Amino acid sequence: MSEQTLSTLSGPQASPQDLSVRSNARDRVTSALREALIIGRIQPGLPMTLRGLADQLGVSPMPVREAIRGLAAERAIDISASGRITVPRLDQKRITEILDARALLEPRAAALALPNIDRECLRQLKRIDDEIDVSLSDGNVERYMVLNHAFHFAIYERSLSDVFLPLIESVWLRFGPFMRMVYGRVGTTGLVDHHKQALEAAARGDAAAFAEAIRLDISEGMELIGDAVRDAEVQHPPPRRRRKIAAPKVTI
Amino acid sequence: MSEQTLSTLSGPQASPQDLSVRSNARDRVTSALREALIIGRIQPGLPMTLRGLADQLGVSPMPVREAIRGLAAERAIDISASGRITVPRLDQKRITEILDARALLEPRAAALALPNIDRECLRQLKRIDDEIDVSLSDGNVERYMVLNHAFHFAIYERSLSDVFLPLIESVWLRFGPFMRMVYGRVGTTGLVDHHKQALEAAARGDAAAFAEAIRLDISEGMELIGDAVRDAEVQHPPPRRRRKIAAPKVTI
DNA sequence: GCTCTCTATTTGTGATCACAATTACGTACG
DNA sequence: CGTACGTAATTGTGATCACAAATAGAGAGC
Structure with missing residues (x-):
């Protein structure tokens, strides 16, 4: 088999030895x-x-x-x-459905989280969002993806819901590889988000507006990548590999 | 450890050797x-x-x-x-959230499925629902749970969505043990569902009404068991076992 | 009766091995 | 140059073993 390996985790500012030092x-x-x-x-x-x-x-x-x-x-x-x-390849149907599911689950998680988002949390979200702007102008795709994930889950974690959080994580796990493919292909230049609207709504304590901002953040992302997906499917059909392919590595 | 075993699968009319004869x-x-x-x-x-x-x-x-x-x-x-x-014990918070997630995901899956529900499928749903009525009047909890699952997933499977279906299955997996506990405790007598409204809507091809019927089926179930949950938590605290407990068995 | 202590047992974890199935790749043939 | 084929290497699966940690259960003490 032509096996894939994964790029080392120790990229720019290596993660501090993984969250918990689990013995497992x-x-x-x-x-x-x-x-x-x-x-x-x-x-x-x-x-x-x-x-x-x-x-x-x-x-x-x-x-x-x-x-x-x-x-x-x-x-x-x-x-x-x-x-x-x-890692599964996603066709357009699946992508639509994943975004559909996200648009259902994540606004609800955000609304659940809002009461638990204090000023310090808001400040941190603001910091992350600022860094996102930097990564976007730098065109640093990987850093953008890390930060975008951090932004969303800093919110969802505050829902304190071990029902919604796993569901949302599950969907992000499936979506991540695809997002990366899209961004790596079309770049992050035209990328828009609704993080600032979300933060404003959160600061006001407006749950409905907060949830709606999250929903728009997802739905507009959907439109943005819609064309990219269609193009990708015709331009990049499942590669019929015939030789081993050098690929990035992963470490703990 | 006081270990639990599982009751044999070969209850009334044992399942025909599991669906697929996977070699695994x-x-x-x-x-x-x-x-x-x-x-x-x-x-x-x-x-x-x-x-x-x-x-x-x-x-x-x-x-x-x-x-x-x-x-x-x-x-x-x-x-x-x-x-x-x-198997995790569910507290009231989790139960509410699971029902909340179900009320988000399942109506959408139903709406997706509706175009793929033909007359034969409708007839089968009707058959299942009739059997549900029988199991309810018999007070056969296990059979009711099998049939209720069959009814819902006969619908959701028609969504042909390998995004929504796994999400919904995941939620049912978590909810099943709790439902059983509730039904085993308060019985199935006061149980109401919206299956017939759902079938009527489906027959009309009315996606909105169909989805709404599913949503109500979930939400009203929520109210029904609400009090039972509260009672259960005070009357049946996590048993501090001190001795081995004989428990049912499971087989393939 | 209840709690604490101590020990024998049980349990999950990780490693290694054997094996059938699948895949990769050089080779022959068109 | 592309395709089919056959063999060798690789891969996932399942089983078994060793071990540290956790638990159960009996016994001592209050």
């Missing part, structure tokens, strides 16, 4: 893979192998197996009938 | 556990063990491990920090 190898692997998926570092369609990931992460294939199995349950990773492990 | 042990285990969860056959809070489940299902602990890990990723099963495997 499995949880470390899961965290590494989830982050790689959210950021879109793993290219959809290219196969990964248990042993390959295990070697890269310095563990035995066993914890990787369990981590992959967990991600597969969330549909973040596809395991074909023959056992081939890939 | 893991998939068989997963199917068995998912069904047990949906029907609510596994009592929340009581620990299960990998080796115990493996013995009951006639496989090695390995496929059970992966199946459990997958279900844990969907939050259908909880694995504590110490590794204890249980």
